[in-house]
Amino acid sequence: MKWVTQTVGRVPRADYRKAQEDFAHFAKAAKFRRLAIFRFNDAQESDEELQRRIWGIIAGLKHGDLLIHQYPTWNSKRYEDMFQREASYKGVTMGAYIQQLPALSNERFEADFPLEILFRYDFLIAHTEKMREKLQELGYEKLIFVSSFADYVQDYPIRPKKFLRQVVYFGDIGMKPKFLSWSNTTMLKVLGPNHSELSKSDSVKFGANPNLSVVSTYLEGGFGFLERDSRKTDDYAAMSFHDKLSLFLSAGMPVIVYDDFAYAEFIVENKLGFAISQISEIDEKIAQIDEENYAEFLKNVSYFGELMRTGFFTGKLLQQLEGLDFFDLVEGRPQLGF
Template sequence: MHTHITCLYGHAYTSTAMLAQIATADIAKEMGFDKVPVYSYPVEADSESELRTRLDGIFSGVGFGDFIVLQYPTWNNVEFDQAIIRKLRAYPRLKIAIYIHDVLPLMFEPNAYLMPTMIEIYNMADVLIVPTEAMYQRLRQEGLQVDRYVVQEMWDHPIDLDLDRPEFIRQFHFAGDVNKFNFAKNWQSNLPLRVYSRDPETALPDQVITCGFMRDTELIVNLAKGGFGLVWADDDHINEYFKLCITHKLGTYLAAGIPVVVPRHLSNHDIIEANHLGLVADSLEEAQDYVANISAEDYDDLVDHVDRYRPLITQGFYTKRVLTEAIFKCLDNRS
């Protein structure tokens, strides 16, 4: 049995969606998986015949009786995702796992109408890899029928860097687009908020320091200098999605070795509490007060706990676990 995993290419180098799929596929490759590149392109330009020919080429290395992981969405369009699963479902004895990174009808309100199509796609899989238990239960409410599933819990962030120990600095880091988050544009604290994103469209408070977009290694090195990684949003829809998804920036902060501050409604906040990796806060004001008053000794204790936990993320163990469990779910009737 050969194992395969799809991987998105063709997005801008700033695309978190593409970086997450590449990182996942790279970890899978260490386990013996073959990468199946899926490029972003204008699917609507293809005729039905051209699309069939394109898919024949993409999946030419996949054989009967193999195991394939489809990282969804492909970020082309839903019709393309649908065409992939329909094609592969016709392969005799092929086992298919769908690795759900995001659910577009839940992620973006205007895409809510796509939910029946996405459920149809998911129901054609043998096993699902879902970000959280809450996401699986939400999809069940929408008509999901697949009983075999694996829960991811956290994004890995593989790195191979020799980082210095973070210094005790009373500051926040935010790896997100400052133009999309009002809390950053209206920052009300004397503590610095260092933002890693494209240039702001409006003037920002003096304590918001724009650092520009940084590629992965540069970002990790800057985060590792010290402070707290912040996961936050003030948009109701994003906060609802936080309950279902797992955010990539959380793994990035922990890979850099710094403690984090997250909202209590974040899906995997229990990992932060159980492993003493930072603060789970009920409000931004609570978070700011916590950072303003934490002692150097308490900060160092958090850094020690992060250092103990971070190999799970930097060495790809979450991804390795879900891929291994997905294979067992497909092949072992006890699973």
């Protein structure tokens, strides 16, 4: 039997919750069963109470099963530790699909999300080759797969895109001076809370403030902008998957990324958008694009977005797992045998 975990409930961010939902959705199409993990505060529970809770979640696991755990659950360190141990006692082979790596994204998370727990898994699935190399550098010696891209479920029809000389940002710019003082003449359209009273630029336009599930219906044209996350280090940005990349590409929207982002080279080579080293370059880049150029971007993104919406990359990843002999029983415990 094949299983995949999914954290449900109050996940810290909507895009983190969406990423887990979508991976579980496409894994289900590949005959994986879902294990729902609720996010909650376990501070008032004893070890015995927490253990019984986890036993209920993993009751269906059997010796020889394959479990892909979407890491992290966003529960406590104690929960992550106990979940891994209790599931492994049942004789399953466990891999961790890394949705986020808090310990590497910001040093203040290292204590709550120690790599020691993650490194106990039988194999890992990383975002990029750079992330794989980093994990190996940090001491992980077992197999690490690399997921090409994160697929994305779109619940609404994809709108045809117009040739518009604008950049679209989805999020809150209230604490982002570079956006509030946008110096480009290219319009910045913000889909998020309206901070027009703080904006110092005539080139900033506030649109709707949609929730994540309907953002694609507000994307008319132009380029989606993937900004740096101030809560994460630049090194992490260079090895991880940007949360909004799948959102824009699956919605048929070309993107603008920083040239040190993990997927920047791929995006430029496949004409899914363009890369910049700083925001001031946007005007020059946009000025070089005409309707014919934009149509080529749309053609490429349309093809790529269809792959993401149908789970192509998840299916490709899971096929790699299907083709491997995971179980070489040694002393009654399943060992990876490649």
